[in-house]
Amino acid sequence: MNILILNHYDRLSPRVANERLSLMREHSVTTLYWDRTGAAEEKGAAEGDIWIHYSAPLAAFRLIWFIPVLYWKILKVLRRTEFDVIHCTHIFLLPLCVCIRLLYRKKVIYDAYERHSVDIATNHFPAILYPFVRYPIELFENVMVLFVSGVATIDSPRDLLLRRYRRYKKNTVCVYNVPDIRRNPVPAGAEAEREKNTLIYVGELVENKGVLQAVEAVTLAKKEIPDIRLLLIGNFKRDRFRKRVMETIGASGIEQSIEIIDWLPYDEMMEHLRKASIGLALHQKHTMFKFVSKGTGRKFFTFMEASLPVIASDYRDVAQIVRETECGILVNAEDPREISSAVVDLLRNPERMSELGRNGRKAIEDVYNWEVEEQKIIELYSAVKGGSVGQ
Numbered sequence: 001m002n003i004l005i006l007n008h009y010d011r012l013s014p015r016v017a018n019e020r021l022s023l024m025r026e027h028s029v030t031t032l033y034w035d036r037t038g039a040a041e042e043k044g045a046a047e048g049d050i051w052i053h054y055s056a057p058l059a060a061f062r063l064i065w066f067i068p069v070l071y072w073k074i075l076k077v078l079r080r081t082e083f084d085v086i087h088c089t090h091i092f093l094l095p096l097c098v099c100i101r102l103l104y105r106k107k108v109i110y111d112a113y114e115r116h117s118v119d120i121a122t123n124h125f126p127a128i129l130y131p132f133v134r135y136p137i138e139l140f141e142n143v144m145v146l147f148v149s150g151v152a153t154i155d156s157p158r159d160l161l162l163r164r165y166r167r168y169k170k171n172t173v174c175v176y177n178v179p180d181i182r183r184n185p186v187p188a189g190a191e192a193e194r195e196k197n198t199l200i201y202v203g204e205l206v207e208n209k210g211v212l213q214a215v216e217a218v219t220l221a222k223k224e225i226p227d228i229r230l231l232l233i234g235n236f237k238r239d240r241f242r243k244r245v246m247e248t249i250g251a252s253g254i255e256q257s258i259e260i261i262d263w264l265p266y267d268e269m270m271e272h273l274r275k276a277s278i279g280l281a282l283h284q285k286h287t288m289f290k291f292v293s294k295g296t297g298r299k300f301f302t303f304m305e306a307s308l309p310v311i312a313s314d315y316r317d318v319a320q321i322v323r324e325t326e327c328g329i330l331v332n333a334e335d336p337r338e339i340s341s342a343v344v345d346l347l348r349n350p351e352r353m354s355e356l357g358r359n360g361r362k363a364i365e366d367v368y369n370w371e372v373e374e375q376k377i378i379e380l381y382s383a384v385k386g387g388s389v390g391q
Helices: 014-023 061-078 091-104 116-124 127-145 157-168 211-221 239-252 266-273 287-291 298-305 320-325 336-347 350-366 370-385
Strands: 002-006 028-035 050-053 085-088 107-111 150-153 172-174 198-202 229-233 258-261 278-281 310-313 328-331
Touching: 002 014, 014 028, 014 107, 014 298, 014 370, 028 061, 050 061, 061 091, 085 091, 091 107, 091 127, 107 370, 116 127, 116 287, 127 157, 150 157, 150 370, 157 172, 157 287, 172 370, 198 211, 198 266, 211 229, 211 239, 211 336, 229 266, 266 298, 278 298, 278 336, 298 310, 298 320, 298 350, 310 336, 320 328, 320 350, 328 336, 328 350, 336 350
Parallel strands: 002 028, 002 085, 028 050, 085 107, 107 150, 150 172, 198 229, 198 278, 229 258, 278 310, 310 328
Antiparallel strands: none
16 A cells, blocks of 8 residues: 655654554655745654644644644645545544545555643643643544544553454554554663763653652752763653753752753664663653553653663653653652662662663563564554445
């Protein structure tokens, strides 16, 4: 089959990147990227991939005002693109994909790797409006799913998402957001290259992921471990939060102990992870994390892939994978003192750090890897190709 991945950003999420490579073994795959900055470098794109350069905000909800022009630009491209299946990566692209399915008899796979209704309701509206935003969005999504050929969703507590989507589309699978260790083998001597007393965080630099708490914890830990260092890899979504973080760093006088690096391609990021001592995943007690489960947290799997011990939030099921695999320590992620204490205790116990890191790596090699999860995507597409689901 000819598959067109309709991507809402100028780079693929880790799960979609894995899916693309798995599908390319049996199908012809083209990716359409939307560059919202208007000047993104076309890194990681394959020959024949398509780019739409159209400036728009990065914030998801505000994109609604740009959708008409974006749809028009996409339709212009699709008229000269050969495809049998559209692989849709975001809810705001779903109406367009359903229209194409109805008008041109193409098949649609909806890759629902985010909790869109919860994310939009919690990040863009006051708490009092939460149910009035979340549930209408879910109703809209449910109606759209009736017209697609299959759904790939994410893990959630008690399989809430899987069960919801399956009520409307039987051909639905739950795919864990895990790494492909076949493409990122551990280099010889990697353990010996670790830098002493280095903490690392990767992902969006946002308030609800505990970035500020990490900075405050390093300030406290520095009193006992003077050469401690924190590396933050990612991008700030809001300038106001960036300013707050930088002011906290300056007021604490720890500028020399903290380094911030913009988002990096996966391979380059892994090089930094393999040199670090501890990975931080300090999710705060936020509504959107009520629906996170063990197969969702790519941050945890990435740390485990790099054999890093993890210090993580004890909030609900956010770090369930840490509990089950014993690859780290859980803390109250809203308390910098508790985080600092865990950091100091772990850095002073190298044998414990190595044990936790080995536990995580073993779990990745044995269970939580893309070689296992890709079979679900292959089966999803096989059902579409075989005609066992409605077009």
